[in-house]
Amino acid sequence: MDRAGKAVDTMAEAKARMEPSGTANHTVIQVQDLTKVYRFGEVEVHALRGVSLKIQRGEFLAIMGPSGSGKSTFMNILGFLDQPTQGEYLLEGMSGARLSRDELAEIRNQKIGFVFQGFNLLPRTSALENVELPMVYARTSRIQRKDRAQKALSEVGLAGREHHHPSRLSGGEQQRVAIARALVNQPSIILADEPTGNLDSKTSVEIMGIFQRLNRDLGITIIMITHEPDIAFYAKRNIHFRDGRVVDDHENSPLLAGAGGGPS
Amino acid sequence: MTRLMASFRIALRALVVNKMRSTLTMLGIIIGVGAVVAMIAVGSGAKQRIEEQIASMGSNLLMVESGSATSGGFRMGAGTTATLTVGDAKAIETEIPGVKYVAPSIRGVAQLVYGNQNWSTGVLGTSPEMIEIRGWAVSSGRPFTEQELDGAVKVCVLGKTVANNLFAGIDPVGQVVRIQKIPFTVTGVLMPKGQTTWGQDQDDIVFVPLTTAQRQLFGQAFPGMVRNIAVQAWGPDEVKQVETQIIELLRQRHRIQPNQDDDFSVRNLTEMMSSREESANVMSILLGSIASISLIVGGIGIMNIMLVSVTERTREIGIRMAVGAKSRDILFQFLIESLILSLAGGILGIGIGMIGTIILSSFTQWPILFSPQAIFLAFFFAGSVGVFFGFYPARKASLLNPIDALHYE
Numbered sequence: 001m002d003r004a005g006k007a008v009d010t011m012a013e014a015k016a017r018m019e020p021s022g023t024a025n026h027t028v029i030q031v032q033d034l035t036k037v038y039r040f041g042e043v044e045v046h047a048l049r050g051v052s053l054k055i056q057r058g059e060f061l062a063i064m065g066p067s068g069s070g071k072s073t074f075m076n077i078l079g080f081l082d083q084p085t086q087g088e089y090l091l092e093g094m095s096g097a098r099l100s101r102d103e104l105a106e107i108r109n110q111k112i113g114f115v116f117q118g119f120n121l122l123p124r125t126s127a128l129e130n131v132e133l134p135m136v137y138a139r140t141s142r143i144q145r146k147d148r149a150q151k152a153l154s155e156v157g158l159a160g161r162e163h164h165h166p167s168r169l170s171g172g173e174q175q176r177v178a179i180a181r182a183l184v185n186q187p188s189i190i191l192a193d194e195p196t197g198n199l200d201s202k203t204s205v206e207i208m209g210i211f212q213r214l215n216r217d218l219g220i221t222i223i224m225i226t227h228e229p230d231i232a233f234y235a236k237r238n239i240h241f242r243d244g245r246v247v248d249d250h251e252n253s254p255l256l257a258g259a260g261g262g263p264s
Numbered sequence: 265m266t267r268l269m270a271s272f273r274i275a276l277r278a279l280v281v282n283k284m285r286s287t288l289t290m291l292g293i294i295i296g297v298g299a300v301v302a303m304i305a306v307g308s309g310a311k312q313r314i315e316e317q318i319a320s321m322g323s324n325l326l327m328v329e330s331g332s333a334t335s336g337g338f339r340m341g342a343g344t345t346a347t348l349t350v351g352d353a354k355a356i357e358t359e360i361p362g363v364k365y366v367a368p369s370i371r372g373v374a375q376l377v378y379g380n381q382n383w384s385t386g387v388l389g390t391s392p393e394m395i396e397i398r399g400w401a402v403s404s405g406r407p408f409t410e411q412e413l414d415g416a417v418k419v420c421v422l423g424k425t426v427a428n429n430l431f432a433g434i435d436p437v438g439q440v441v442r443i444q445k446i447p448f449t450v451t452g453v454l455m456p457k458g459q460t461t462w463g464q465d466q467d468d469i470v471f472v473p474l475t476t477a478q479r480q481l482f483g484q485a486f487p488g489m490v491r492n493i494a495v496q497a498w499g500p501d502e503v504k505q506v507e508t509q510i511i512e513l514l515r516q517r518h519r520i521q522p523n524q525d526d527d528f529s530v531r532n533l534t535e536m537m538s539s540r541e542e543s544a545n546v547m548s549i550l551l552g553s554i555a556s557i558s559l560i561v562g563g564i565g566i567m568n569i570m571l572v573s574v575t576e577r578t579r580e581i582g583i584r585m586a587v588g589a590k591s592r593d594i595l596f597q598f599l600i601e602s603l604i605l606s607l608a609g610g611i612l613g614i615g616i617g618m619i620g621t622i623i624l625s626s627f628t629q630w631p632i633l634f635s636p637q638a639i640f641l642a643f644f645f646a647g648s649v650g651v652f653f654g655f656y657p658a659r660k661a662s663l664l665n666p667i668d669a670l671h672y673e
Binding site: 076079081082101102105106108109110114116120121122123124125133134136137138139181185 | 267270274277281579580582583584585586587588589590591592593666667670
């Protein structure tokens with residue numbers, strides 16, 4: 001009964017999305033009763049116990065919560081790296097359920113940009129080539145790849161450092177390369193998993209400045225995990241997770257990070 | 265195509281970044297392919313040498329030797345007594361079908377003198393057919409003729425070595441040499457044949473007409489007798505049949521009772537050489553197999569390193585998967601890496617194998633032969649080893665879970 005009701009619901013939602021709407025309030029992510037259960041032999045761990053939320057285009061969202069609260073699991077599901085045990089997740093009306101590994105890879109490539117705590121750049125590979133990576137798998141032509149990677153790097157204020165290897169870049173610069181890489185395929189959302197976790201507070205503010213600018217100027221939807229409250233202040237909306245549930249969800253009047261980093 | 269090109273570039277980058285490891289991994293393949301190339305070159309060189317010898321000896325050849333003398337119960341070696349006659353040779357020629365040429369011969373050692381030069385060598389008294397049968401050719405002048413044989417004319421044909429030793433810078437044709445003080449006119453010089461497998465100089469020889477040799481040189485002991493009759497059959501299929509017919513004919517002519525041993529022997533030279541060729545073949549197959557084993561060991565080396573490399577680069581694989589690499593992309597990347605390693609190792613191995621073989625043969629004087637097929641085969645084999653042993657690690661990499669791979673430390 002409940003299920004049928006939900007199906008009708010999502011149908012209506014899908015229809016709504018189909019209609020052209022001039023407003024910026026446009027659902028990018030819709031999550032309904034999402035649960036995730038990990039099984040380790042006999043033991044079951046409930047990482048998510050029914051999460052429902054909607055994220056509109058152009059939002060800048062911070063997800064907070066203690067470790068083990070399920071925020072990383074939630075992020076993995078949003079990033080099509082993992083599948084929910086139950087419930088539904090739609091990215092731009094598209095469900096990841098029943099898709100093959102390769103189809104999921106394609107969605108990640110086209111729709112999602114990842115920024116990680118540990119930067120996760122390829123070692124011994126120049127900044128430019130790191131940024132080109134998603135385009136390599138999108139079969140973009142070489143010339144276009146180089147052109148777009150260069151633009152993305154100057155977007156994050158790294159013009160002129162294209163040929164440096166990660167080992168010769170500071171943490172903040174490495175994270176900027178990672179952001180450029182996340183941007184380069186023009187994704188629907190950028191998922192940032194504790195992007196400032198390895199950075200000092202000054203650099204963290206710079207990175208937040210970049211996120212705010214991308215969000216404001218390019219209208220990119222950003223979903224960020226953090227457990228530092230002062231970082232969460234830079235987002236427009238804060239969500240708190242506890243024990244696999246959303247316990248708090250409120251709008252925020254964001255702190256401005258100023259002109260930190262890059263041309264603004 | 266762009267997918268493969270992209271994977272190729274990624275793989276090449278990874279290999280260049282890890283130069284030391286790539287080189288060490290290739291070493292196994294280099295040694296394997298090098299060994300295969302060298303062994304095949306040595307094997308086919310030996311085989312070719314034997315084939316040349318068979319050709320130089322004359323094809324489809326049977327040697328009838330006079331039997332051993334028995335003196336007071338002691339049996340001497342073959343040819344110690346002359347039991348064969350010119351008549352036997354004539355009978356073989358006329359009575360046995362399938363015989364192309366028959367050449368009786370006697371042989372001795374004599375001192376040759378020309379001017380102030382002298383040289384001691386083997387003198388073969390025979391018929392003009394002998395030159396044909398043994399695959400000789402005359403490089404200058406002419407062989408002696410049937411008429412000269414009939415007339416027991418004192419003419420001779422010199423082997424290249426003899427000609428070189430007696431006539432320095434002079435054309436020997438038409439000159440007179442003394443063989444055991446008897447003057448002989450040189451009618452021709454033979455084309456050089458080089459050494460036999462056992463290192464004997466085949467060009468150190470003088471041919472004279474059989475009749476002349478019998479009357480003037482060595483005939484006194486056994487008048488009318490010959491030591492050896494060379495018989496050439498028309499084709500390889502007739503050799504065996506001709507051999508049994510010769511034995512039958514000669515036993516009959518020599519009046520040998522069924523319970524008595526032959527007083528002659530027939531040797532099938534082609535068969536002898538074929539068996540040598542056979543053993544050379546077996547040898548090169550054996551050497552090739554041993555070398556192939558080292559190639560397989562090299563392949564296992566590639567698999568090892570690729571497995572280590574996959575584990576080491578788990579995080580990299582995770583990053584690639586997160587940004588959209590499909591299983592195939594990762595599979596191709598690692599497969600191409602091992603393929604590049606093995607093919608580059610193959611090319612280097614071929615080069616090193618060839619250089620090594622050339623050096624080896626310059627020290628040992630072994631004949632060598634590089635056949636393009638063998639080299640291509642070694643290269644192809646190296647590639648297959650790369651794909652075969654690279655597949656498991658590549659597949660392992662392609663099946664990694666992106667989340668686990670991303671958080672791998």
